[in-house]
Amino acid sequence: MADDPDAARRQEIAGRVVYWIQRRGFTRKLFADRMGKSISWVDKIKSGDRQLDRLSVLEQIAAVLDVRLHVLLDSDEAARAESCADSVEIEALQEALQRYDGICGPPEFDQPPDLPVLNRTLNYCWTAFQASNYQAVTRLLPDFLVVLQQPYRGLPDSPEREPAANYLTQAYWLAAEIAFKLGRTDLGWLAGDRGIVVAEWTGDLALVGATIRRLVHALMASSGTDSGRRGVSLVMATAARLDAALATANPTLLSAYGALFLKGSIAAARIHDASLSRELNTEAGRVAALLGGDRNEHYSAFGPTNVLLHRVSALADMHEGGRVVEEASQISPGQLATLPRERRATHLLDVARGYSQWGKRDNAVQLLLQADQIAREEVRCRPLTHTLVLDLVRGYPRGSRPTAPLARIARELGIQV
Structure with a gap:
């Protein structure tokens, strides 16, 4: 290897090939079949075989892995592609959100799904999201959404349908959040729209309020001139609906209620209504005081500290740089x-x-x-x-x-x- 000046470069490329084989979920056999090669050929490639010097081989590998050739060849391109969810994974999320067979078609399971297992998977995905591991969530979520639709559809008279609907609603929230992070407002809107149907079926106001929050985000991120105003109006209408239940509200409902005002404060800031933004943030602060401290109900991270963070974010959206720094210092x-x-x-x-x-x-x-x-x-x-x-x-x-x-x-x- 010391006499082969290209060996180190081939090892780098081989490492990238291995990474993308794993990321695409390919087994050695599946990758070999798609390449029209043997498993032993795959093993040679993974170890940095001289065939990696051939452009035609690299082009075929890139095509099978559905990545651009430069992702295998260039270190900056490789780092960029490995950092984030890519078009293949986002397309899989879109396809999952556009499927209705699990909602409208007959159930496809012989035995009812294990709801505790589904709940653990949901919690894992939300934990990954809050750790900013968006790529992991984007890989897991498409199949998980399809699986979650089955018990919601297939347990119509079972007491297990309600927790199944709860989990499905929260998975739609997660899909919306990931879509917003990646700049896909269209997918976020679709996820929120799917989620509100399920949330309304449950009658759980905390689920309804938290789902509306995602729809408000979609409205304020859309291009319509009045979308921000409609987002604020939706916040106010939903808050009025939730308000009647606050006398006996648990921390989950309080968090959904308060977080709704926070989203409204950002929507108001986006339309440069500083007075309304401050008013809605103040209302969220009042709810946070009732909550008694920072919590993470339904993975909302709602509490007094998040109220302060949204005040800073609203000011940044209104380009109030000096005030952003002043508020953040508190x-x-x-x-x-x-x-x-x-x-x-x-x-x-x-x-x-x-x-x-x-x-x-x-x-x-x-x-x-x-x-x-x-x-x-x-x-x-x-x-x-x-x-x-x-x-x-x-x-x-x-x-x-x-x-x-x-x-x-x-x-x-x-x-x-």
Whole structure:
């Protein structure tokens, strides 16, 4: 190998091939069959065989794995592709959301599904999401959504149908959240629309309120000029519906109610209604006080600290850079430590936006790098963060270059440095 100058390069390529074989869920035999080769040939490729020097072989491998050729050849392209869910995985999520056979067709199981197992899988997916492991969620969720539809449809007279509907609703929330993170508002809207049908069937106001929150997000992220206003109106109408049940509300309903106001505060900020945004945030703070502390009911992370974070986020959306920094300074590290990584990283990026708006580029870069340490996919995979990094890179004066850590992130995002 010492006499072979290309051996190290082949090993790098082989490592990428192995990664994508595993990520696509291929067995050695399945990959061999799709390549029209033997399993022993696959083993040679995985060990860095000289055939990896042949462009025709690499092109065929890339086609079978459904990746661009440069993902196998270029280190920056490879890092970018490995960081985030790709088009194949997003398409699988779209196909799962567009399927109705599990809702409208006959059940396809011989034995009722094990609901505790489904619940554990759901909790695993939500835990991964709150850890900003969006790629793992995107890989698991399509098949899981289809599986969850079966007990909801197939247990019409069973007491198990209600928990099945509960789990399915929460899975639709997760699909919506992932779609929003990846900039696919259309899929988020579809997931929310599917979820509200199931949530309404349960009659559980906490499920209804939390599902409406996703629909509000879809409205405020859409391109219509009045969509933000409609989002705020939907918040107010749903809050009025939930309000009647607050006298006997449990923490789950309180969290759904309060988080709805937080989403409304962001919707108001997006239409630059500062007064309404502040009013809705204040109302959320009142509900958080009733809750008595930071909680994570239905994976909402709702509580007093999240109210403060949304105040910062709303100000960033209104381009109030100085006020963003001022409000953020009131939040202690101890308060942030109570929140999931996804929330902490999102907050750091909001404050970074504030510093950038305020003209404090170095402070913004520092917070961006901190967010990248906490939740890599929150930085590498969101269109909103891509815009922030692009602004920071362009903010360097002619003849000056970004710092090495920022330049590395920019390159992985496909931004020329």
